[in-house]
Amino acid sequence: MAIKHTTSIRETRPVRNKATPSISIDSFSRPNFSPEQYLESLRVKSAGENIPTIHAALQNAKKTNSRGWQKALYTNYDSFIAISKEVSMIEQDMGIMQEYLVATDEVCSDLLEQEHGQQEVDENPVSRTARRRTVRMSTFYEQNNAEQVNKLINKIERARKLLPFSANRYIMGYFDNVYELSPSNQQARQHAHLTIFNDVILIAFYRRRSRSAAPLLIAEKCFSIKDTIVEHVNSTQKSRFIFKLSCNSETLWFALPSIDKMRSFSSILSSALNQGNGSAAAAASRKYQQGLHDNTDSNQNETSEDQEKDHELELEVSKLLDDLGGCVACREYLHAVQTIESVKRKLRTFSKPNQKLTAELEKGKSGLVKLILADLSLPCAPHKQISMNIMLLYKLGHDKEAKEAFLNSRSATIKHRTRQLRLEGDTQIYIRELSVVYFRLIRGTCDWYSDFFKNASMTSGEDKVEILGHAGLDLKFMLDQEFFNDLTHSIYRYGERCLHMLTKTVSDDTFAIVSKIPVDPHSKLAQVFGNHIPLANSVIKLNDLLRGFGEEVNYIVSDSLYGQTVISISSVIENILKNFLNSLRKRDLSVEQELALLVNTQAIISWAIPRCAQQLDRIFKRTVTDIHNLEHRLEGFPATLQEVFCQKQAQKLTQNVYSTHLINCSLNGTIEDDVRPSEGVENLLRSLGELGRELDNWPLRKRIILGGIIDHLFFILIDEKSWEKDGAKLEFGFEGVHKLVLDIHFLLRVCGSLVSKSTNALANKVCERALRSYFNGSLRREDKMKDRDWYDSRVYATMEILGYSFPEFGKGFEHRAQAGPAKQVEEADKP
Structure with a gap:
């Protein structure tokens, strides 16, 4: 089958100069082409400075040729597929032919030995006839075994590729009703077929080309008998019997349906292992060639086989x-x-x-x-190279030598890096750089040592110190006493550095959510945060610093350092909470940023502190009660920040939306029957609705926060400053006092269950003070005051008109707007 090569190979002509020869692709296709001679001719023809140009020209030629072949491959893809199939079939035929040739050679050798070899003059006809019958039977058995193997190979796909060639291979047994199992849960993966030869085990699986096609046997693994280990596994199900096949680094789990199948499999496999690599026919042929015709020479036969x-x-x-x-x-x-x-x-x-x-x-x-x-032992070796060398030494059984060589290598690295430092006149800078080099390298050595070696006793010299302690020399006590002040001061300074870093981080934080930590739905955190915990940059920085703090303390951990460690970590946590409180009070943040700050405050209490406590429990190998108690002691801090948030939002609403200063209280006209609450209280409710919709996006207690804002709103309205304007007390007219009472009544009715008993009491005080100011003022009129029924009717009429403007206050509001005045009064009176 001819392949059309559609890409024309053209000469690559680079930019020439007088000393630069051209590069021709056609010269590469000559039958006697020699790369060395070609390059030598180019080197002779060209000057030294043109070598890069020649190299670039060769690269261009390579790219041109590769593009041509790639295009030819795409153009003739179907032809390549057909050729590959033909080649595969030819390889299979060659394998069959090779087996036939080997069988023919064995038959010829047996015939020659029968004719010319080992025939004695005094041999009787009976023994000669028996020997000829043995040769004929062995030849027949070999041919029969070869036919069985060929039938099986033709039945199973890819079997010929996986099975190594062997002239004396024959089938000892096969098992079809076998299932491969998952090692983790012992569940069936796929239907398997095991064939046991005298030298290998062929493992095939049933696969389907498509859903409607019949399953086919496809060979996947071929294990050598001599390298295979069979191990029986206890199963919870009595209806199946599980075993493992291990060969080199591969392990497969299988299950047989009955104990008889399991016994048969074990028996056949044991027979194959006892026979080794040779087949029964080959063994009989060797016996005949060696002249072993009687049973008295069986011991000698076994010895010769072992020797062979x-x-x-x-x-x-x-x-x-x-x-x-x-x-x-x-x-x-x-x-x-x-x-x-x-x-x-x-x-x-x-x-x-x-x-x-x-x-x-x-x-x-x-x-x-x-x-x-x-x-x-080489200094300055990379981590990957050291890890590989130590792993190899562990496999060779030289772990002690690996430890000594590693420590010697790190000592040489410290000396090498020390010699690189130069004393340029300033002794303080030199000593500071020297200490940094020593500290970092020693710390890196400790980290690497704990990664490479499971037994880290050599790093601390614990065994030698214990020996001296038994002898009466307690060095631990002396060392702890000597270094106690320095270690506690180091922990204190590390904590102060963390404080400064967190203060700067909080001041620069925009409280944007940069990470979301997933939460187990069955944990306590899911009840507080839901599916995930939204974290700002400040909390992530706090978590990293606390984790680093614990890792640093782990190197010098002792009971004497417990107190200073707890004090420093507690001060770090309390400091960031104070910074959060100051940011909420003093910084000009948006509502979204303030809500993110509230959520992150709860994350510090419920997520960061428990993680830090668990880490310290592992380090000190006991429960660090001070940090666990810190979590319980600070449980009320998020509520404090929520109170500050409510107070801040109430102040914004009274300054910009609704207050006694923003409405005209001195109006003294008559009250119309179709009067509505003021526009200010409507805007106030719209602002509360927007805030409620924003709260839906955060894991916060929405009803408590909205109720707190309304509560603080009335605290501000009852304050003395709200009843004075320009140094004089506010005067209320007939129309002004009725509108104020109607606004408050409308606000309480719409908010419904968000209003607490204390808020109701404050609202009554505001209305009572407004009425007293009206009756004691100079704008009092003789007109009759409106009663409660009038206020209720005006509130319900307004709610029917503006009900769609407050969807945040729930379906109860719409239900009240549709139920009629009697039902509305009944539902509004419910808590």
């Missing part, structure tokens, strides 16, 4: 040892360690210990360990 097997293993191990030497020479440490593990597994399969190969393995292993230790 050991000889084959010795050749394999020798080859692996040669590979080990090459890996060590090329410094391929990981491959070398894997080779050593393979050699150890093969040495365990010898019938007798092989001292020679064991000595060679130890020699190669010691050389590899020396190289890895030398590489580990």
Whole structure:
């Protein structure tokens, strides 16, 4: 099948000068093309300064050629697919032909031996006939086994690719009703098919090409018998029997439906393991060639088979040892360690210990360990390289040498970095830089040591200190007493630095939500915050500082430092809460920012403090009651901030929307029957509605906050400053006092259950004071005052007109607007 190459290969002509030769792609396609000679000719023809130009021209030629081939591939994609299928079929036919050729060679060798070999003159006809029958039967068995294997390979897809070639392979058994299981929950994943040969186990799974297609067997794994380990697993279900197949680093779980199947599988697998790599036909052929015709020589046969097997293993191990030497020479440490593990597994399969190969393995292993230790001892090595070297030494069983080499390497790194510092005249700067280098490197060494080694006793010298303590030299007490003042002062200074950082962070914080922490729906936090906790930059900074504080204290933890640690952490937490309170009082924040501040205050109490307490519990290995009590002691602080927020919002409403100064109280006209509450109280309710809609977006107690704002609103209205204007007391006229009472009555009716008993009492005081001012004032008239029924009728009439303007106050408001005056009065009187 011909492939059309549609891309024309043209010459790449770079910009020339007199000394720069051209690059031609056509010269690359010549049959006798030699890259070395071509480059040498270019080097001779060109000057030295034109080498970069030639290199660029070669790169352009490479790109041009690759683009042409890529275009050809896209153009002839169908042809490539057809060719690949043909090649795959040819490979399968070649494999079958190779098996036939091997079988033919064995038959020919048996016939030649029958004709020319091992025939004695005095051999009787009976033994000669038996020998010929044995040869014919062995040949028949080999052909029959080969046919069975070929049928199975044709039945299972990808089996020919996975099975390694072997002339003496035959099938010992297969199991179809098998299921692969998940190791985590022992649930069935897929239907499997296990075929046990004399040398391998072929694992295939049933797959469907489409939903309507029939399931096909597709081979996935092929495990060698000699490297396979079978382990039975206890199952909670009596109807299935679970076992694990492990080969090298792969482990698969399977289940059989009955105990008989399990016994049959174990028996067949044991037979395959006992026979090793050879087949029964090959064993019979070897017996015949060796002249073992009677049963008296069975012990000698087993010995010869063991010797032959050991000889084959010795050749394999020798080859692996040669590979080990090459890996060590090329410094391929990981491959070398894997080779050593393979050699150890093969040495365990010898019938007798092989001292020679064991000595060679130890020699190669010691050389590899020396190289890895030398590489580990190099100063200034990166973290990844050190981690890999220590892991390899652990696998080789040299963990103690790895610890010593690591510490020596870090000591050399400290010396190297110290020598890089220069004393340029200022001793203080030099000592400061020196201390920074030592502190950072020693701290990094401690962190890396705890990551690399599970047993960190060497870092602190705890064993040696305990030995001295038993001898009567308590160095711990002396060291604690010597360093106590410095350590407590360091903790205090660290806490002060955290205070300054948090103060600056809060002052610059816009209280925008930068992170949302998911919450377990069954936890207590879900009852406070819902599905997630919205966090501002200040709280995230606080959490990072508290976590860093705990990590720093962990290096010097002792019972004597408990008090200063708790004091410093408590001061950090209390300081940020005070900064939040000052920001709410003094900064000009929007309503959204103030609500975010309230939520983050609750997040500090309910989320940040418990996390810090749990960390300190792990560090001090006991319950840090002071931090846990701090959480309970500060539980009321969010309510304090909510009270400040309500007071601040009430002041804004009285200054800008509604107050006794913003309405004309001195009006002394008559009251019309269709009078409505003032526009100021309507705007006040609209402002409360907008605030309520904003509260719906935050995990805050909406009704309590709105009720607090209304409460503070009446506190401001009852204050003396609200009844004075320009140094004189306010005067109320007939129309002014009725409008004020109507506004308050309308506000209380619309707000409904948001109004508390104390708010109702304050509202009554405001109305009572306004009426007293009217009766005691100079604008009093003889007209009759309106009664409660008149106020109720005007309120309900206004609510029917403006009910759609206050959707935030719920369906109860709309229900009252539609139920009629009697029902409205009944519902309005309910708490």
